[in-house]
Amino acid sequence: MWRAWHVHDEITHHKQAIPIEVSHSTPRLMTSKAPVVGWAKLNVDGSFMATDGTAGAGMLLRDHNGAVMLAAIRGLVNCADALEAKVAAIHEGIILALSWTERRMVIKTVLTDLRQQRKVIKAVSTLYGIDAITVDLRLGTITVIGVVDPVHVVGELRRLFGIAEIILVGPAEYEEKKKKDEDEKKKKEAEEKKKKEVEAPRYEWPVGFLNSITDNFSEERIIRRGRHGVVYKGVQDNGVCIAVKKLHLMPGIDNEEFINEFHNVVRARHQNTILLLGYCHHTAQVLVEHNGKHVSAIVEERSLCSEYLQGGSLDNHLSNEPCALAWHTCYKIIRGICEGLHYLHKGVEYPIYHLELKPTKIFLDNYMMPKIGGFGFSRLFDTTETFNTSEVARTSVYMPPEYISKRQITPKFDVFSLGIIILQIMAGKESYTKYADIPPKEFIEHVYGLWVNRMQGTISKDTSCEVRTCIEIALKCVESSQVKRPTIKQIIQRLNKIDIVECSSIGELYRTREFAFEFLERITNDFSDQNKVGSGGYGDIYKS
CATH class of the missing domain: 3.30.70.100 (Alpha-Beta Plaits)
Structure with missing residues (x-):
């Protein structure tokens, strides 16, 4: 391209064509100041033959590094002289350059x-x-x-x-x-x-760390013993405490299955569920007695680590006597357990059914806020465990009839357990068996009367509504037919209605911003056509 333009230019100016070697070296000898970064530089030249009026243009476009972006030549027409050819060459060069660059x-x-x-x-x-x-x-x-x-x-x-x-x-x-x-x-x-x-939580904790914070799992650090293991109090160097549950041996469960189950459960994050912090899997070689001899055996030890709550388990705060706790504390605990269970059933990607919900699995912080623990591993534990008769007797009260008779598990399993716990909070630990034969309405009035006496007859309208609603929910939850039991979502909806005021006077009506739906149905005659006064872009309007 360069030689064609160069030869054409030399002939135009009545010179002889230069040798090929010169054409090869000339571009390297030519120097030109490079444009600033981001700009491109355009070199153009025009030629004109006065004898016949023919003209041509050559153009070279380079970036700031000197790299050729385009090189071209073309013939020009209607040029009167060399100056016009030069101007036309500049015009053509600019147009061509602009079409090649943004x-x-x-x-x-x-x-x-x-x-x-x-x-x-x-x-x-x-x-x-x-x-x-x-x-x-x-x-x-x-x-x-x-x-x-x-x-x-x-x-x-x-x-x-x-x-x-x-x-x-x-x-x-x-x-x-x-x-x-x-x-x-x-x-x-x-x-x-x-x-x-870097910041990703390290869920697998070394056995050495757990040994150090539990004083080698000493007896003095034991918090409680359960069906699946022993829980120890671990104290870290910074003073923060955690709960370490050393699980009983689980033959038949491989480590991959255990870790997968852990990662499914660790996603649960709610103010009313215990926060799982990590796990430990350790293979130890120990001496065991076999046929009168001590032999070496390999044992798999597993531990679960979770947050530690100062308030202990709910079981420690319950009594055989009704109304053991103040009502506002009872209601906070009942409401929190329901919210936590609703989250486990509905708030995670895959529903988590507890299947062992009972007071010993519910823990309280310093402010008596409840958190549900011990969830998520029931499926693994049930496949490996042999039941102790006395243990089953203690926990069977929280098991629904369909599970005891048919081993049938549904979401209503936890709802039944929830009902028993609410009854124990409100009417004492033995309330379910003690008052089993009392008709529901009579039982509601009996328990309500106990709470009125507890508050020395000064029960407010709001508290009265809370007490009655919680008793009614509990009785619905312990229905022998699972079909008659409410879902956890329905329970939450019922509790939410407690905060909705139902008006009894005109003055109260004007002060209220939220109304019970049943109240609106009643005052509009079930939204009948006779009460309808008009329609708008957002719906129908009724008079009351």
């Missing part, structure tokens, strides 16, 4: 209002190659970014406004900025990923 163009025109702004954007946006348009009403300028012909843009604006002139045509920082933004985004994502990997 640029930022600022055009000045008259813009007086938003209507004209919309008019400009609509007109310019139809041009081919536009990537972005911004308008500054204050300065009356339009910035166009894209692979576009300035002549076309100015022509379109002059057609609309009469006056339009180019202020600047420069390299578009758009693509560079876009690439820079993308690079920064990728860098940020990589840093975030690395940060998450």
Whole structure:
């Protein structure tokens, strides 16, 4: 390309064609100041033959690194002299260069209002190659970014406004900025990923750490003993306590299955569920007695680590006598257990059914806020455990009839257990068996009367509603037929209604912002047509 243009130029100026070797070396000898970063430099030249009027143009476009972006030659027509050929060459070169590069163009025109702004954007946006348009009403300028012909843009604006002139045509920082933004985004994502990997919780804890914080699982650190293991109090160097449950041997459960179950459960995060912190799997070689001899055996030891609550288990706060705790504490505990169970059933990706819900699995913090623990591993434990008769007798009261008789498990299993716990909180530990033969209405009045006496007859309207509602919920939960038991969602809805005021006077009506649906049904005659006074865009209007 260079030689063709060079030879053509030499002949035009009545010189002889240069040797090929010279053409090879000449471009390397030519020096030119490089443009600034982001800009491109265009070199053009024109030639003219006075004898017959023929003319030609050559052009070379290079970026700021000197790399050739394009090189071209073409014939020119209707040139009167060498100067006109030179001007035509510059024009052709600019047009060709602009078609090869993206640029930022600022055009000045008259813009007086938003209507004209919309008019400009609509007109310019139809041009081919536009990537972005911004308008500054204050300065009356339009910035166009894209692979576009300035002549076309100015022509379109002059057609609309009469006056339009180019202020600047420069390299578009758009693509560079876009690439820079993308690079920064990728860098940020990589840093975030690395940060998450560094900060990711390490769920598997070494046995040495657990030995150190539990004083080698000493007797003095035992909090409680259960069917599945012994719970120890662990005290870390910073003084923070955790609960470490050393599980009984679980033959038949491989480590992968155990870890998978742990990761399913550790996702549960709710103010009324115990936070699981980690686990430990340790293989130990111990000496055991076999046929009168001590032999070496490999034993798999597993532990679960969770948050430690100072208040202990709910079982420690219950009594055989009714009304052992203040009512506001009882209601907080009942409400919290229901909220936690609702989360386990409905608030996680895969429902978690506790199947062992009882007071010893519910723990209290310093403010008597309940948290459900011991959930998520029932499936694994049940496949490996042999039941102790006395243990089953103690826990069977929390098991629904369909499970005791048919080993049938449904979501209503936990609802039955919940009902027993509510009864024990409100009427004493032995309430379910003690009052089993009393008709429901009589039982409700009996327990309600106990609480009225407990509060020395000063029970408020709100508290009265709470007491009656909780007794009614408990009795519904312990129905022998699982079909008659409510779902945990229905229980939450019923508790939510306690806070909705039902009005008994005009003054109270005007002070109320939220009403019970049953109240609205009653005062509108079940939303009958006779009470309907009109319709609107948001629904029907009824009079009461």
